[in-house]
Amino acid sequence: MKLKLISAVVAAIVAGAPAMADLTFSALSYRTGPYAANGIPFADGYADYFTLLNERDGGIGGEKINLIECETAYNTEKGVECYESTKGSGALVYQPLSTGITYQLIPKATADGIPVHSMGYGRTSAKNGEVFSHIFNYPANYWDGASVAIKHLLDVNGGDLKGKKIALVYHNSAYGKEPIRTLEELAKKHGYELTLLPVDHPGQEQKSQWLQIRRDKPDHVLMWGWGVMNQVAIQEAVNIRYPMENFIGIWWSGSENDVLPAGDGANGYKSLTFHNTGSDFPLFADIEKYVKGAGKAAGAGDQIGTALYNRGLYAAMLAAEAAKTAQEIHKTAAITPAMMRDGMENLDITEAKMTALGLPGFGPSFKVSCQNHGGDGLTAVLQWDAAGKKWNKITDFIAPDNDVLNPLVAEDAAAYAKEAGITPACK
Amino acid sequence: MLYREAGDFKTSYVADGQTFPIWFDRMRYYAVLAIAFGVIPFFVNDYYANAVLLPFLIYSIAAIGLNILVGYCGQVSLGTGAFMAVGAYAVYKLMTAFPEVNLFFHVLLAGGITAFVGVMFGLPSLRIKGFYLAVATLAAQFFLVWLFNRVPWFYNYSASGQISAPDRTVFGMLVSGPNAEAWAKYMFCLVFTVGVAFLARNLTRGMQGRQWMAIRDMDIAAEIIGVNPLRAKLMAFAVSSFFIGIAGALFFAVYLGAVEVGEVFGINKSFLVLFMIIIGGLGSIFGSFAGAAFLVLLPVLLKNVLVGGLGWPTDLAAHVEFMIVGLLIIVFLIAEPHGLAQLWRVAKEKLRLWPFPH
Secondary structure (H helix, E strand, C coil), X not given: CHHHHHHHHHHHHHHHCCCCCCEEEEEEECCCCCCHHHHHHHHHHHHHHHHHHHHHHCCECCECEEEEEEECCCCHHHHHHHHHHHHCCCCCCECCCCHHHHHHHHHHHHHXXXXXXXXXXXXXXXXXXCCCCCEECCCCCHHHHHHHHHHHHHHHCCCCCCCCEEEEEEECCHHHHCCHHHHHHHHHHHCCEEEEEEECCCCCCCHHHHHHHHHHCCCEEEEECCCHHHHHHHHHHHHCCCCHHHEEECHHHCCHHHHHHHHHHHCCCEEEECCCCCCCCHHHHHHHHHHHCCCCCCCCCCCCXXXXXXXXXXXXXXXXXXXXXXXXXXXXXXXXXXXXXXXXXXXXXXXXXXXXXXXXXXXXXXXXXXXXXXXXXXXXXXXXXXXXXEEEECCCCECCCHHHHHHHHHHHHHHHHHHHCCCCCCC | CCCCCCCCXXXXXXXXXXXXXXXXXXXXXXXXXXXXXXXXXXXXXXXXXXXXXXXXXXXXHHHHHHHHHHHHCCCCCXXXXXXXXXXXXXXXXXXXXXXXXXXXXXXXXXXXXXXXXXXXXXXXXXXCCCHHHHHHHHHXXXXXXXXXXXXXXXXXXXXXXXXXXXXXXXXXXXXXXXXXXXXXXXXXXXXXXXXXXXXXXXXXXXXHHHHHHHHHHCHHHHHHCCCCHHHHHHHHHHHHHHHHHHHHHHHHHHHHCEECHHHHCCHHHHXXXXXXXXXXXXXXXXXXXXXXXXXXHHHHHXXXXXXXXXXXXXXXXXXXXXXXXXXXXXXXXXXXXXCHHHHHHHHHHHHHHCCCCC
């Protein structure tokens, strides 16, 4: 039985292995499972950008792109299977879109010499490239997000948060726990009082947390949620008539899926972002023409311009730019994962570059270096307009409080280096 | 023709009482062992080790453990995921506290710790039975997961609450951490799987197993014929949790390498292992393997056929995969309510008479 199955698996793989293409990108996506509503737009955006490059430019630097999707359903075990199966096809970079899978890939991918781009998620201290040689989390990470949220609250409150009460509603997992450290540190500096309200996976049950919010009346609520948890939290906030403009979600709690179910009640809800939303960019005309018009859009093709679609697109754009950088450094079009890592480490995103790509002002300008794998952490605040059904950017890209964050990153990276036996150095 | 007792004479009690009395069965067993130990390690690559063989071997251990409790002793448990978590966190604490000790002993110790915890949660089984016991073990599931999420000591105060396995060796070979070779990880798990299966098979054939089965079939009658229900039930909880703890320790240290308790050891894991033994066959060691293979290997196989072979979109393939596996479970359970092991048993009965049935 066992042997028969194994031999059948062998046969299936031998028959089904895709032809080695020139530049292989992998997408560990999740179009099924409890987080599918968020996974689909991201995966579509990621795939569509590469399709566009293939159709319009013939790939990157003349090399066609082969995108392999693998379904993880946000499940760590399936993530392992996906990583191992796509690794064999020579994937250049991994974008797992799951903090759990990222934590797993950090040691594995480093040992295999394949870079991981955990854009705006994963382990925050991966910003320290001397310790995390193959992990990149530019352009912003959770601690940047937490710091910018507090900065925004300072702005709103006239520069003083003393004695204010701030509640953090978070997904009770590695992901949700990430900002706590920073928020506690910032609480010392600004003198606010932090309340922690964990919500267990998947987050459909939040009555007690919101009851506590109704009782304690915190001045502001921050949220680190994902999937159905966001919708439920926003609905609960509407139900207890919490003032929505005092409710700020991290970028993963800021998609259309999260606010639309609450209808008009969600008007004024804020979320953070490190890229722009909407489809008013010249690049989207090309997507319309080469991808959607040609019937090659990923998924149902109905997500174009949504917050998470744009994030997937942005991730693909950064990956493609890193590949271009790698091609320039190594003077070859057919790059390997090791070259891709160099490309990512020398990535320089400027306004001029983004304008040339048809995405002017889409994200912040930043430069990656060996010491800094995380960019500058510039983050903006969006506000939901329920009548117009769109996100409005209400601030510029704000820089986080690096005086507080840098020592925290250094401390956590040092702890990891000690645990994993790494001597920090530039590679 | 090959598969029959006729002509296979036993001349001693030892020969008569052996696990596989039929020559062909015995040879098949040795052949499987020879291939598993002598052939696969030389050909195994990262993909087969991490995506196919390790989960299969580790889930088999967990299924054997649960089968002892549910299949042999009749005590329904929904706490498997939590007991695996105990094994995982125990081995993590041991690995980080005593880095120089051989991982082999850490895994065994983690099993021991889980056995202790299992006995603690098994105590209610003396007073409550059936569905009520299932609910009591469900409490263990939620309590232990909550505990590991809540108390920072268990995850060494890391900021994220995740635990990650450092590099550890067995007799100088790396078996945990990212740099371990595929064959080393495979062999490490294989040794545990074979050891556990051997132990379980012989325990269930002996006095202990007969006591368990007596309790399962009718506990009052068992007590009247002299079985001590306290001892038998707690022994079942201890042995079962010991195996499940080993499975949890290997699952974390060798297979996944980084674990978040709520996601990996949640209630879903308890159900998955329970389904394995129900589909495989309650009260059968072979059934534990068959059930683990069915629920671990089949989805991987289907995924490779549908996505890799036929080039379907990944989401469609994932949905169809659910339907196929679900349908097969229904078909198997209708065709043979006693699981794959019973199908196997029936096939063997037929083989004995083949080619001249009555």
